[in-house]
Amino acid sequence: MLEHFKHPRNVGSMENPDGKATEGSPACGDMVSVYIKVDEASKKISDIKFESYGCASNIATGSIITEMAKGKTLEEAKQLTWKDASAALGGLPPIKAHCSVLAIEGLRGAIQNYEERHDLVKVKEPTTEAIVLKRLKRVMNPLKGLDMVATKLVKSVEVKDGIIRIAVDMPANHQFAAAIRDEARERLETLWDIKGVEIEFN
Amino acid sequence: MGAESIYMDNAAATRLDEAVLDAMLPCYFDTFAVATSEFGYSQGLEARELLDGARATLAAKLGALPEEFVFTSGHTESSNLALKGVALALGQKKGRHIIVSKIEDFPVLQSARALEKQGFTVDYLDVDETGLVRTGQLLELLSNQTILVSVQHANQEIGTLQDIEKIAIICREKGTLFHTDATHTFTRVPLDVQKIPVDLITVSAHTIHGPKGIGGLYVRKGTPIAKIMDGGFQEFDLRAGTENIPGAVGFARAAELVTPEENLRLQEIRDRIIERIAQTIPQVTLNGHRTNRIPHNANLTFHFVEGESITLHLDMHGIAVSTGSACFSRSLEASHVIMGIGGDHERAHGSIRFSLGRYNSMKEVDRVVEILAEVVKQLRIISPLGKIGGE
Structure with a gap:
C-alpha cells in the first residue's frame, strides 16, 4: 500500500479522454477524478489516469485500481470492487473504506460517462429535475466537504426543451466556481436528451 | 528513521528531559512511600516533603499559594474537575448555565457536552477568523444563572492567545467563575493569578517535557468546587487517589527547566518556519493570529492537498507533524x-500544525521546508484542484 502511495501509477489528467468522472467523499472531503481512453472495437480500456485530492488510502487505491482496470473491457472493469483493490493493496483499514471506495466510484463513473457519450446506455428515460439533482449530489463542494445539493449551493433547477438551467449560490469569481461549473456540466451534458447545460452564479 | 528524525508535534506529547527523569527516579526507589501526615512514619514524611515541594514550585509559577494547586492525572482530568466540580457545587445553588468557547480542546468541550446531557445549558462562544472570542458576545450571554465561563489561554491547534485578562475581569465583575485551559501556555506564556482574576487554571506536564499522567488544576482560595473522583481525602479533599509523587516531582522539575530564553528561541524557529514556507510554497494560508500566538506553534493550510497525505509523506522523511484534516x-x-475560525472544509483538509519543543533547532527548519515544498508540489500535481491555484 505504501508503495502505491509513495509512487502512485497512472497519475495525471488526460487530454480529450473518452470518459471521465470526479467523485467526492461526503465523509471526509476527499476527491478523485478518473479519465479513460477506450479502444472502440474491443471496448477495452487502453489508457487510464487519475487525480486525487485525498489521503494516502485514496491515492493508493487510485493507483491500484487504475493498474487493474488497464487492458480490461468496460464490462470487466465495471466488476472491480473495493475488496479487489483492498486485497491487492494487502488490506485497507475499514475506517478508510469511504476514501478508498472513491477511486472505484470514479472508475465506474468514467465508464458510465463513456457509455452515455457513445450512446451505449440501454435504458433511456427522459431527464427530469429529480435526475439532474441526483447527479448534482455527486458534485463535491470542497468548501464543506459535502456535495453541492446538501450544502445548498443549488438555488434552482429547470429542465426545458433539452436545456438544463441551474442557479448556483456562489459568487462567479469564487476560487472553486470554475471547478464546480465544469464538473456539474460534465455530469449533465452526456444525458441522452440534453442539448445544453447553463449554469449561473451570483 | 534514525538520527535524522525531526519531531514537531510537541503540542501532542513531548520527549522527557533527562533532568526530569533524574529528579523522578529516587521517588520510585527511595521515597516511594505514600505521603503521610506529620504523625506518620518517616518514609511517608519524606514523600510528603517532596510532594509539597513540587506543589510549591508549580503554584509559584502561577503566582499562586501551594494549597491552591491540586495535582491531577493530566489536563483532561483537570478540565473535567473544573467544569464538573463547579457544576456539582453550584448547579443546585446558583444556576445551570455555562459558557465555553467553541474552539476549546476536547476535555473542556466534552465536559460541557456531558453537562448538557445532565440538564445544564451551555453556550458556545464564536471566535473571529484569527481565533479570538468577542467579549461583546460574552457580555450578552452572561446572566445571574451563569456559574462558569471557560475560555482557553491558547488554542491547541492554531496557537491563538486569548485576552484572558479582559475575560477574567468581565467574569469577576459579573460574579461568575472563570476557568482557563493553559495546557499550551504554562511556563511558555506568563500567567499570574495575582494580576489576572482567574479562578481555575488547567495545566499539564506532558507539553513541557515532563512525564505523562500528571497535571494540575489551580483553584483560587474560596472557589466553590466539589470533587468528582471519590475515595480518600488527598489533594485538599478535591482529588482522591494515592498521590503520583514521581509525576509531581517530574512536573515541577519540568516547569523549572523552561526559561524565557528557550521560549524566545522557539519563537525564532517558529517565525523562520512561517517565513521560509511563505517564500518557498505558493497558495498557503496561516491559521490563527499573526502576533497573538504562543511562541511554539505554527499552523498553515496548504491549499488543494490533503493533510494526512502530507503528514505521511513527511513521516517517510522522518518528520512528525499533525493535521486538522x-x-x-x-x-x-x-x-x-x-x-x-470560519475556515471551510478545504482549509481544514490541508492544514498542518508544527509545534515546537526543547529539542528542535533552527537548522531543522530548512530541511523541513525543503521536503515539505517537494511533497506539496508532488501532491498538487496529482490533485484535481491543483491547477486552480494557477501555478
Missing part, C-alpha cells in the same frame, strides 16, 4: 478549530 481524525470530522 478529517481523514486524520478518528471521528472523521474536520478540525472544529479551523471550522470555528
